[in-house]
Structures are given as C-alpha cells and as structure tokens.
Amino acid sequence: MFELSQVRCFVAVAEELHFGRAAARLNMTQPPLSRQIQILERILGVKLLQRGNRLVRLTPAGQSFLTEARLILKLTESAALLARRVAAGKAGSVNIGFTAASSYSYVPELVAACRQQLPDVELILKEMVSGDQLKRLGAGEIDIGLLRPPIPRSGLQFFRVKAERMIAAVPAGHQLAKSTTISLPDLAAEPFITYAPYEARYFHDLLVELFSRAAVAPVYVQHLAQIHSILAIVQAGVGVALVPEAAEKLQFSGVALRPLADPQQRVAELYFVWRDDNDNPLLPVIAAIARDLAGGA
Amino acid sequence: MFELSQVRCFVAVAEELHFGRAAARLNMTQPPLSRQIQILERILGVKLLQRGNRLVRLTPAGQSFLTEARLILKLTESAALLARRVAAGKAGSVNIGFTAASSYSYVPELVAACRQQLPDVELILKEMVSGDQLKRLGAGEIDIGLLRPPIPRSGLQFFRVKAERMIAAVPAGHQLAKSTTISLPDLAAEPFITYAPYEARYFHDLLVELFSRAAVAPVYVQHLAQIHSILAIVQAGVGVALVPEAAEKLQFSGVALRPLADPQQRVAELYFVWRDDNDNPLLPVIAAIARDLAGGA
DNA sequence: CAGTTTGATCCAAAATTGGTATCGGATCAT
DNA sequence: ATGATCCGATACCAATTTTGGATCAAACTG
Numbered sequence: 001m002f003e004l005s006q007v008r009c010f011v012a013v014a015e016e017l018h019f020g021r022a023a024a025r026l027n028m029t030q031p032p033l034s035r036q037i038q039i040l041e042r043i044l045g046v047k048l049l050q051r052g053n054r055l056v057r058l059t060p061a062g063q064s065f066l067t068e069a070r071l072i073l074k075l076t077e078s079a080a081l082l083a084r085r086v087a088a089g090k091a092g093s094v095n096i097g098f099t100a101a102s103s104y105s106y107v108p109e110l111v112a113a114c115r116q117q118l119p120d121v122e123l124i125l126k127e128m129v130s131g132d133q134l135k136r137l138g139a140g141e142i143d144i145g146l147l148r149p150p151i152p153r154s155g156l157q158f159f160r161v162k163a164e165r166m167i168a169a170v171p172a173g174h175q176l177a178k179s180t181t182i183s184l185p186d187l188a189a190e191p192f193i194t195y196a197p198y199e200a201r202y203f204h205d206l207l208v209e210l211f212s213r214a215a216v217a218p219v220y221v222q223h224l225a226q227i228h229s230i231l232a233i234v235q236a237g238v239g240v241a242l243v244p245e246a247a248e249k250l251q252f253s254g255v256a257l258r259p260l261a262d263p264q265q266r267v268a269e270l271y272f273v274w275r276d277d278n279d280n281p282l283l284p285v286i287a288a289i290a291r292d293l294a295g296g297a
Numbered sequence: 298m299f300e301l302s303q304v305r306c307f308v309a310v311a312e313e314l315h316f317g318r319a320a321a322r323l324n325m326t327q328p329p330l331s332r333q334i335q336i337l338e339r340i341l342g343v344k345l346l347q348r349g350n351r352l353v354r355l356t357p358a359g360q361s362f363l364t365e366a367r368l369i370l371k372l373t374e375s376a377a378l379l380a381r382r383v384a385a386g387k388a389g390s391v392n393i394g395f396t397a398a399s400s401y402s403y404v405p406e407l408v409a410a411c412r413q414q415l416p417d418v419e420l421i422l423k424e425m426v427s428g429d430q431l432k433r434l435g436a437g438e439i440d441i442g443l444l445r446p447p448i449p450r451s452g453l454q455f456f457r458v459k460a461e462r463m464i465a466a467v468p469a470g471h472q473l474a475k476s477t478t479i480s481l482p483d484l485a486a487e488p489f490i491t492y493a494p495y496e497a498r499y500f501h502d503l504l505v506e507l508f509s510r511a512a513v514a515p516v517y518v519q520h521l522a523q524i525h526s527i528l529a530i531v532q533a534g535v536g537v538a539l540v541p542e543a544a545e546k547l548q549f550s551g552v553a554l555r556p557l558a559d560p561q562q563r564v565a566e567l568y569f570v571w572r573d574d575n576d577n578p579l580l581p582v583i584a585a586i587a588r589d590l591a592g593g594a
Numbered sequence: 595c596a597g598t599t600t601g602a603t604c605c606a607a608a609a610t611t612g613g614t615a616t617c618g619g620a621t622c623a624t
Numbered sequence: 625a626t627g628a629t630c631c632g633a634t635a636c637c638a639a640t641t642t643t644g645g646a647t648c649a650a651a652c653t654g
Contacts, residue, residue, distance in 0.1 A: 001373065003300050019601055029644045034602060036642090044377050046384040050576060051601065053651045060577045061384040068376030075372060076298065079365030080341050087343040087358040279347060280357045316632055329612045331633060348632060350620040 004076060006040040007069045009033055010048060014066045017056045085120065089281035093122035097133040098146040101203075101227055102270050105246030106146065106162050106293075113289050121282060129199060137273060143280050144287075145273040148202035155276055159287075161294035162270035164244040166210070168258045169234045176240065177256035184214040184262055191239035192218035199225035206268060207242055214262065231255050244268045301373060303337040304366045306330055307345060311363045314353045382417065386578035390419035394430035395443040398500075398524055399567050402543030403443065403459050403590075410586050418579060426496060434570060440577050441584075442570040445499035452573055456584075458591035459567035461541040463507070465555045466527070468534045474553035481511040481559055488536035489515035496522035503563060504539055511559065528552050541565045 012022035013033065023030040041048050048062035058066060085091035098107050107125070114123055128136070130147035137145050137156065151158050168182040176182050176190070188211060195203040204223075211218060221239045224230045228250060230241045235254040248257055272290045274283055309319040310330065320327040338345050345359035355363060382388035395404050404422070411420055423439065430442035434453065448455050465479040473479050473487070485508060492500040501520075508515060518536045521527045525547060527538045532551040545554055569587045571580055 001301060001305075002377070003302060004298060005300060008298075020599090030601075031603080031645085032643050038602090044380050046380045048380070053600065053649090056601085059384070060389050060579070061380045064383045064389055065376060065380040068372070068379060072369065072372050072376060075365065075369050079362060079369060080299070082365060083341050083343045083345070083358045083362040086361045087356070092357050092361060282357070317630090325611095326613060327632070328614085328634080332611085335633090350618090350631065353632085 002040050002043045004073070006036050006043075007072055009036040010040055010062075011066065011069050011073065013037060013049065013056065014058055014062065014069075017058075019056065087281055089283075089285040090118065091120040092280070092282050093124055094144060094280060094282050094286060095124045095126065095142040096144045096146065097126050097128050097136055097142040099130055099133075099148060099270070100127055100225075101244060101246065101268075102146045102162070103127065104227065104249050105164065105244070106270055109293055110146075110290055113293055114286060117289060118282070118285065121286075130202060133273070137275055140275070140278070143274060143278055143283060145271075147271055147273060149269055149271065151271060151273055156273055157276045158271045158273040159291060159294070160269055161272045161290055163267040164246055164270075165267055166206070166242045166260065167245055167247070168240060168260060169231055169243050169247065170240045170256050170258065171234055171237045172254045172256050174237075174240070174256070177258070180258065181261040182258045184211065184260065185216050187240055187242070187260075188214075188216035188218035190218075191221040193222045193224065193230055193233050193239045193241040194218075194220050195230075196223045196225040203244075203268065206266060210242070210266060228252075299337050299340045301370070303333050303340075304369055306333045307337055307359075308363065308366050308370065310334060310346065310353065311355055311359065311366075314355075316353065384578055386582040387415065388417035389577070389579050390421055391441060391577060391579050391583060392421045392423065392439040393441045393443065394423050394425050394433055394439040396427055396430075396445060396567070397424055397522070398541055398543065398565075399443045399459070400424065401524065401546050402461065402541070403567055406590055407443075407583075407587055410590055411583060414586060415579070415582065418583075427499060430570070434572055437572070437575070440571060440575055440580060442568075444568055444570055446566055446568065448568060448570055453570055454573045455568045455570040456588060456591070457566055458569045458587055460564040461543055461567075462564055463503070463539045463557065464542055464544070465557060466531045466538045466540050466544065466549075467553050467555065468531060468537075469551045469553045471534075471537070471553070473537065474555070477555065478558040479555045481508065481557065482513050484537055484539070484557075485511075485513035485515035487515075488518040490519045490521065490527055490530050490536045490538040491515075491517050492527075493520045493522040500541075500565065503565060507539070507563060525549075 009022070009026060012025050013019060016022040016025065019030050019033055023033040026033065037049065044061075044065070046061045046065075047059050048065055050057050050059050050062075082091060111123055111125070114121060126142065130145075133142065133145035133147045134152065134156075136142045138154075146161070168176070168187055170176045170182070170190070176186060194207055195201075197204045222233055224233065227243050227247055230243060231247060231250060231252045233239070234241050235252060242260075243257070272287065272294070274287070306319070306323060309322050310316060313319040313322065316327050316330055316334075320330040323330065334346065341358075341362070343358045343362075344356050345362055347354050347356050347359075379388060408420055408422070411418060425433070427442075427444035430439065430444045431449065431453075433439045434442050435451075443458070465473070465484055467473045467479070467487075473483060491504055492498075494501045519530055521530065524540050524544055527540060528544060528547060528549040530536070531538050532549060539557075540554070569584065569591070571584070
C-alpha cells in the first residue's frame with residue numbers, strides 16, 4: 001500500500017502541475033519527488049499524471065484520485081486534531097449513569113453546563129438505580145455515576161453534589177394542604193404511599209428511619225419506585241407521600257407540596273462517583289463542572 | 298505527519314490489544330512495532346495506548362483515533378480502487394455536449410445504455426449548439442460532442458450516429474393533414490415556419506437547400522430555434538414546418554406529422570465527436586456504446 | 595539554432611526500517 | 625516466597641530505502 005507522504009507529494013504536483021514548484025513547496029528537491037510519484041503510480045497500477053515536456057496534466061484517474069487524496073489528507077489532519085482534543089478533555093464521550101430522581105434536579109443542570117462548556121463532548125446518559133451504577137462503574141461500562149449512598153471505598157472517588165430535604169406531598173384539596181408546613185405525625189395519620197424497598201431502596205430506607213426516629217408508624221398503602229408515579233397516586237387522592245424537594249420541578253398540578261415541620265431531618269444525598277483509575281481525560285473536567293454546580297451542597 | 302503504515306500498526310495493536318500478536322498479523326516482529334506506535338504517539342502528541350505489563354488497552358484518545366484510523370484506511374483503499382476503475386474506463390465522468398434536437402432522439406438512448414453498462418459513470422450533459430460544442434471540444438471542456446456537420450478535420454475524430462429524414466408538421470385540422478404524404482411544393486404554398494439562421498443554422502441551411510433543389514420558395518412567417526417551439530406554433534395554426542423524424546417522439550397533439558413525398562431528400566445528420574488526444578479512458582468505451590446504438594445509421 | 599526549461603536517471607551519502615538480543619517489571623504457579 | 629513466564633521497551637546492528645546533487649534528454653523560446 002501507498003503512504004501518506006506519497007499522497008502529499010501527488011497533491012502538491014497535481015495542484016502545481018509542475019514537479020519543480022511542487023518539490024519546493026514540499027521542501028525537497030525534484031528527483032525524489034518524481035520517484036515518489038512513480039512509486040505511487042506503480043502501487044496503484046495507474047498513471048496519474050500525463051507528463052508532456054512542457055506541461056504536466058492530470059489523467060482522469062489522477063483527477064479522481066486527487067479528490068480522494070484531498071479527502072484522505074483532510075481526514076488524517078482532523079483525526080490527529082480530534083485525538084489531541086480528546087486527550088485534552090475537550091472532546092470525546094463519557095458514559096454517565098444517573099438515578100431517576102436525579103433527572104429532575106441535578107442532571108439537567110449538569111448536562112446544560114457541559115453542553116455549554118464542552119460543546120464537542122458527547123454525554124451518554126443511562127438511567128439506572130444506584131446499585132447498578134456501582135456495578136457498571138466497576139466494570140468500566142460507565143465513567144461517572146450520579147447515585148445515592150452507600151458508596152463502597154473500593155477504588156472509587158466521589159463527592160456530594162446534592163442534599164435535598166424531603167417534603168410532603170398531599171392532594172391539593174386535602175385538609176393538610178391548608179397549612180404551610182406539615183408534621184410527620186400528621187402525615188403518618190393518613191394513608192401513606194412510600195418507595196419500593198428494592199428499586200428505590202435509598203428512599204425507602206430513608207423514610208423508614210425518618211418515621212422510626214419520629215416514633216410514628218404510618219399506614220403504607222402503596223410501594224412505588226418512581227417519584228412521578230408517587231405524585232400521580234397522590235394526585236388521585238389515594239394517600240400522602242414524602243418526596244425530595246426536586247419534585248417541585250415536576251409542577252404536578254393537583255398535588256400540594258409542603259415542607260416538613262420537623263426542622264433537622266435527614267437529607268437525601270446525591271453523589272458524583274468515578275473509578276479512580278479511569279483515564280478518560282474528560283473526567284476531571286466534568287468533575288470540576290459538577291463540583292461548581294453543586295456549590296455548597 | 299504520520300504515515301499510513303503507522304496507522305495500520307496502530308489499528309492492528311488496537312484490535313489485538315497485544316503487541317506480539319499484532320506484530321505477527323503485520324508480518325513483523327514486536328520491537329519495530331513498538332517503535333512505530335511510539336513514533337505515532339509522539340507525532341500526535343498523545344498517548345494512544347495504556348500499556349500495563351499484563352494488558353494493553355486504549356486510552357480515550359486512542360479509542361477516538363481508532364475509529365478515525367479505520368476510516369482513513371478504508372478511504373485509502375477505496376481511493377485506490379476508484380482510480381483503477383477510472384483508468385479501466387469503468388468509472389469516472391464524461392462531459393457530453395448535445396444539440397437540443399438530439400435530446401429527443403438519440404441522447405436518451407445513449408444515456409440509458411451508459412447507465413446500464415457503466416453504472417458508476419457520471420454523465421455530465423450540457424445542451425449547446427454545434428458551434429459551441431466544437432469550441433468546447435477544442436478547449437477540453439467537453440469530452441464528447443453530439444452535433445451537426447460540418448466538422449473541421451483539426452484533431453477531431455467522429456462518426457455518424459443518426460441520420461433522420463425531415464417530415465412535415467401541419468396543424469391537425471389542416472387540409473394537408475388528410476393525405477399520408479406531403480410534397481414540398483404543397484408545403485411551400487402555406488405560411489412556413491423555419492429555423493433561426495444562427496441558433497439552428499444546420500436545419501436552416503438544410504431547408505434552404507431542400508427548397509432550392511425543389512425549386513420552390515416558401516413564405517417564411519417565423520424563425521425559431523427549438524423544435525418544440527416550432528411544433529407549438531404549428532399547433533397554434535400559424536403555419537406549417539419541416540422537422541426531423543425525432544419530433545414524433547414529442548407526441549405533440551394537435552400537430553399532424555407526415556413524411557415527405559419527395560423520395561430522396563437530404564437527411565439531418567448527428568455525429569459523435571471527440572478530440573483524438575483526449576485521454577479519458579471512458580471515451581473508447583462510450584464511443585463503442587454509441588456506435589452500437591447507432592447501428593447502421 | 596543556441597538557450598532555457600522540465601522531468602527522468604544515476605550515484606553516493608544519509609536516514610529509516612526491521613531484526614536479534616536483552617532488559618525490566620509484573621503476574622502466576624508451585 | 626520465589627522462580628518461571630509473559631510482555632512491552634530498549635540497545636544495537638544490518639539492510640533497505642530515501643535523499644539530493646549532478647547530469648541527461650527532450651522540447652519549447654526567441
């Protein structure tokens with residue numbers, strides 16, 4: 001097969017239509033240029049240039065090869081450039097796992113900030129529960145996880161990006177909706193919709209702890225995994241629920257969201273997690289963006 | 298800049314993720330392979346491979362470069378192939394000039410035959426009068442002309458592809474439309490629409506000769522360049538005309554086309570013309586197709 | 595018809611490439 | 625543990641290839 005140097009030689013000659021000038025442009029002398037072109041022609045098995053003693057012109061095959069050759073050279077340059085950009089953390093792609101809940105509160109801001117600061121970076125977002133994220137992080141299938149505690153120490157780095165209070169969700173027409181804050185005992189007196197113990201284990205456990213600390217035992221009427229389905233059930237008047245603050249972003253009509261009266265409740269935390277041996281150059285860049293965004297979270 | 302051999306080396310290593318096996322695949326030994334990869338990395342200024350002592354894996358930049366590298370290699374191969382095909386007269390492009398009249402009778406068949414036998418050939422068709430075609434042929438702006446005599450000897454090759462009789466065109470309801478053939482004197486008795494002496498000089502001169510030989514002098518009411526505009530005027534009842542047989546293909550309703558009674562009239566000839574020093578490999582191929590198509594024309 | 599221009603060829607020197615031998619670090623089996 | 629083994633990097637050598645100056649042959653210029 002031929003070499004890129006030969007392609008560059010050919011393009012120069014084809015553009016100058018003059019071996020001497022082309023050689024000068026390539027910072028070489030004319031004899032090796034002639035020979036490189038000959039070699040290229042021999043490799044291709046095709047005459048690319050028609051040499052008259054006073055003029056050089058392209059054969060049709062040469063014409064065709066010229067356009068392809070320009071393309072090849074352009075592609076090589078862009079490939080080199082892209083590789084450098086990727087290495088510099090200015091381009092490339094990252095696989096990001098995120099929990100369903102974070103898609104309301106944190107993921108949109110992160111994506112927006114990345115798109116703005118790293119326009120050539122492809123963010124591949126995959127919704128999955130925290131446990132799966134940890135597994136995929138270990139397998140190297142995702143570069144970044146946005147997930148809930150607990151996070152094992154084993155080779156992972158992380159920082160907190162979000163800490164949300166839980167707020168009460170009651171049907172809009174409900175008695176409790178009239179007060180500005182709602183206490184846990186009040187809430188526990190109603191039919192209570194809570195989180196599925198497996199798919200949404202973090203919230204499930206968080207609520208269990210919350211209620212046991214307040215020494216109240218609500219009546220669970222439903223177990224659901226997704227915040228929006230919980231809100232839909234609340235809207236239907238089936239019962240009341242506790243959801244993270246981010247639920248306010250959902251703008252669910254027919255559901256009143258009220259802060260809890262209980263002042264120092266536990267918060268729902270979201271962490272930005274990655275493998276410390278992940279060498280994706282985008283990682284530090286995106287981590288910095290994520291940290292900025294998190295602020296004092 | 299880097300060389301294709303280095304790209305091939307890199308792709309092999311990236312696919313095997315093992316220098317030894319990659320070297321075997323490339324029919325070389327491992328040390329020079331290592332060196333080529335190092336050189337490539339130095340040229341790009343980017344580490345493409347992460348060498349662990351027991352495993353090799355791609356860096357993100359390497360991943361990005363791999364996809365580009367595959368593209369580059371594919372492109373080089375297809376470029377070489379295309380050049381060979383062009384040289385062999387199986388691909389490429391030809392510029393063909395043709396007269397407006399030939400677009401009814403001969404050009405469609407030629408184009409169809411080429412499309413079928415040379416699917417990868419691009420035919421660039423340009424309508425222009427015979428004089429312009431000769432000029433453009435000389436300038437190398439078109440490879441092939443489909444034009445009317447006279448053809449100068451100077452460096453041109455040609456053969457006849459079409460010889461058409463002229464036939465009479467009269468309004469469908471006209472008196473003359475009732476007979477199966479029409480004589481020149483009959484025709485000359487009517488208001489006669491003829492060809493513009495410059496834009497359609499060949500037909501103009503042909504008719505002048507025809508009438509002068511028949512010793513009749515028609516009354517010219519209109520000069521037009523295009524056959525379809527002549528037919529349109531005939532259809533409008535302005536007068537009668539003489540058009541080449543190919544006009545039958547136009548299916549002009551309201552116009553009756555009748556052969557001339559005069560038995561041995563001069564025919565309108567169409568020639569396939571090219572510069573004998575044109576090196577487009579498609580020329581002999583297309584000339585052969587054109588000759589076949591012309592048959593005994 | 596000399597003079598100039600242009601690409602091809604020849605040849606010695608230089609650079610590049612590929613190979614062999616070997617090293618250094620890490621993992622694996624015993 | 626510890627020696628065997630695997631794997632890529634390095635050092636060095638030989639062969640090939642490439643380079644560029646000198647030269648040549650052909651053809652256009654004036």
